[in-house]
Amino acid sequence: xxxxxxxxxxxxxxxxxxxxxxxxxxxxxxxxxxxxxxxxxxxxxxxxxxxxxxxxxxxxxxxxxxxxxxxxxxxxxxxxxxxxxxxxxxxxxxxxxxxxxxxxxxxxxxxxxxxxxxxxxxxxxxxxxxxxxxxxxxxxxxxxxxxxxxxxxxxxxxxxxxxxxxxxxxxxxxxxxxxxxxxxxxxxxxxxxxxxxxxxxxxxxxxxxxxxxxxxxxxxxxxxxxxxxxxxxxxxxxxxxxxxxxxxxxxxxxxxxxxxxxxxxxxxxxxxxxxxxxxxxxxxxxxxxxxxxxxxxxxxxxxxxxxxxx
Amino acid sequence: xxxxxxxxxxxxxxxxxxxxxxxxxxxxxxxxxxxxxxxxxxxxxxxxxxxxxxxxxxxxxxxxxxxxxxxxxxxxxxxxxxxxxxxxxxxxxxxxxxxxxxxxxxxxxxxxxxxxxxxxxxxxxxxxxxxxxxxxxxxxxxxxxxxxxxxxxxxxxxxxxxxxxxxxxxxxxxxxxxxxxxxxxxxxxxxxxxxxxxxxxxxxxxxxxxxxxxxxxxxxxxxxxxxxxxxxxxxxxxxxx
Numbered sequence: 058x059x060x061x062x063x064x065x066x067x068x069x070x071x072x073x074x075x076x077x078x079x080x081x082x083x084x085x086x087x088x089x090x091x092x093x094x095x096x097x098x099x100x101x102x103x104x105x106x107x108x109x110x111x112x113x114x115x116x117x118x119x120x121x122x123x124x125x126x127x128x129x130x131x132x133x134x135x136x137x138x139x140x141x142x143x144x145x146x147x148x149x150x151x152x153x154x155x156x157x158x159x160x161x162x163x164x165x166x167x168x169x170x171x172x173x174x175x176x177x178x179x180x181x182x183x184x185x186x187x188x189x190x191x192x193x194x195x196x197x198x199x200x201x202x203x204x205x206x207x208x209x210x211x212x213x214x215x216x217x218x219x220x221x222x223x224x225x226x227x228x229x230x231x232x233x234x235x236x237x238x239x240x241x242x243x244x245x246x247x248x249x250x251x252x253x254x255x256x257x258x259x260x261x262x263x264x265x266x267x268x269x270x271x272x273x274x275x276x277x278x279x280x281x282x283x284x285x286x287x288x289x290x291x292x293x294x295x296x297x298x299x300x301x302x303x304x305x306x307x308x309x310x311x312x313x314x315x316x317x318x319x320x321x322x323x324x325x326x327x328x329x330x331x332x333x334x335x336x337x338x339x340x341x342x343x344x345x346x347x348x349x350x351x352x353x354x355x356x357x358x359x360x361x362x363x364x365x366x367x
Numbered sequence: 368x369x370x371x372x373x374x375x376x377x378x379x380x381x382x383x384x385x386x387x388x389x390x391x392x393x394x395x396x397x398x399x400x401x402x403x404x405x406x407x408x409x410x411x412x413x414x415x416x417x418x419x420x421x422x423x424x425x426x427x428x429x430x431x432x433x434x435x436x437x438x439x440x441x442x443x444x445x446x447x448x449x450x451x452x453x454x455x456x457x458x459x460x461x462x463x464x465x466x467x468x469x470x471x472x473x474x475x476x477x478x479x480x481x482x483x484x485x486x487x488x489x490x491x492x493x494x495x496x497x498x499x500x501x502x503x504x505x506x507x508x509x510x511x512x513x514x515x516x517x518x519x520x521x522x523x524x525x526x527x528x529x530x531x532x533x534x535x536x537x538x539x540x541x542x543x544x545x546x547x548x549x550x551x552x553x554x555x556x557x558x559x560x561x562x563x564x565x566x567x568x569x570x571x572x573x574x575x576x577x578x579x580x581x582x583x584x585x586x587x588x589x590x591x592x593x594x595x596x597x598x599x600x601x602x603x604x605x606x607x608x
Binding site (some may be wrong): 134144145158308 | 449450460605
């Protein structure tokens with residue numbers, strides 16, 4: 058295990074920003090932190106990076122405690138805070154050299170470490186520019202480069218794609234995915250599709266507590282319940298007959314007529330069941346022409362809203 | 368120590384890259400040079416003695432104004448832009464950050480004072496100089512600068528606004544530089560003693576006259592110590608706030 062979090066809490070007065078959370082992250086895993094604003098994602102990350110001390114509990118990063126061995130923890134973590142704060146007056150190359158030195162990279166290896174990061178993050182052409190002159194996408198690359206400059210085992214990225222345009226988001230996502238092949242990555246985001254595209258595991262936090270911890274696929278399955286079919290029967294005799302006939306199918310939970318589409322019906326299956334074949338056969342048996350049948354894809358946004366609503 | 372020096376170099380580079388170092392060095396040399404050598408009535412030539420008293424007198428004021436200009440952005444800007452978070456999540460302690468920043472200002476002031484050594488060379492060439500007094504004069508300027516740098520750093524740590532940090536450092540500095548002395552002259556007893564102890568001018572004057580007392584060193588040391596401890600405590604507040 059690269060990270061073990063045990064009963065971690067952070068209180069601000071009476072407000073519980075993080076409320077007694079525990080989880081473990083395996084080496085080489087990409088963990089997505091999801092949650093509404095103020096859920097406790099950033100606070101958790103700040104505690105893991107030793108920026109703020111926890112009010113209770115503990116966490117270890119490769120066996121080193123965030124309470125007692127902060128220097129070792131900081132060395133094994135690369136961190137990109139929210140809004141990517143950088144020294145805008147420094148040239149990229151100098152900033153990376155400074156970051157490497159601050160993270161204890163031996164002097165003889167700093168040049169090589171900087172060269173590696175310039176290549177990995179595609180910053181070669183921008184290396185002599187002041188960070189303040191760079192576009193937001195390139196600044197984000199500098200942020201990632203400084204986080205990885207000392208070759209840490211764990212990367213913690215707080216909303217790394219916020220404010221980027223769609224192309225930049227795809228580039229950064231690709232970069233995170235590549236990094237995640239070798240390192241443990243924890244990153245928070247509001248973009249839920251990003252979690253599906255990038256993460257091995259998703260943790261949803263709300264009001265300082267973990268309310269879901271699973272793979273994106275399992276969370277989707279769990280939240281959607283039974284299969285939902287949208288069908289259109291071109292020459293349906295009347296809605297009541299169709300509903301009555303389809304309700305006779307053993308796996309069907311309920312059938313409702315779509316108000317917005319003529320001859321359209323929504324068929325919900327019983328949990329863990331699929332009614333596609335049986336519905337098709339029922340239509341054939343009744344000599345109805347089935348012109349549409351699709352399975353409803355519940356978006357991760359809907360699942361997220363469902364899980365975090367109160 | 369290595370981390371402190373890395374931070375110090377970065378801060379010094381920022382001073383020179385942003386030209387603030389050149390502007391302040393130029394102004395310091397220009398103003399102190401003019402008053403020490405050209406100003407009618409109290410310049411080095413008018414005194415008829417081979418000492419740097421006029422220079423020390425004017426440097427006492429020029430450094431008082433320049434140091435807040437150097438310290439005001441140091442932590443206020445880091446707080447405002449959020450770079451303090453990135454800095455403190457690197458393999459560095461709060462104390463190393465404070466010392467690194469303190470040392471950068473101190474070194475810049477030392478460079479400024481080093482550039483005035485031709486004054487010393489000049490008077491030493493044409494007259495009998497009490498070298499001990501001159502060395503103590505420079506030491507006094509350095510200690511005073513250390514005290515105002517520590518105050519400036521602390522003030523810079525409590526705000527996100529560097530203008531506020533600069534003005535507040537000047538106001539607090541003015542208490543030590545002038546106001547406590549004025550109050551001490553009209554006070555007696557223990558209050559008078561305390562105010563006298565807090566008067567920067569008194570300690571400075573005794574040292575530039577060649578008298579070094581443990582009270583003077585205690586005064587400068589206490590201000591530097593308290594200023595740095597307050598600055599570090601302010602950084603550490605994030606753990607409990």
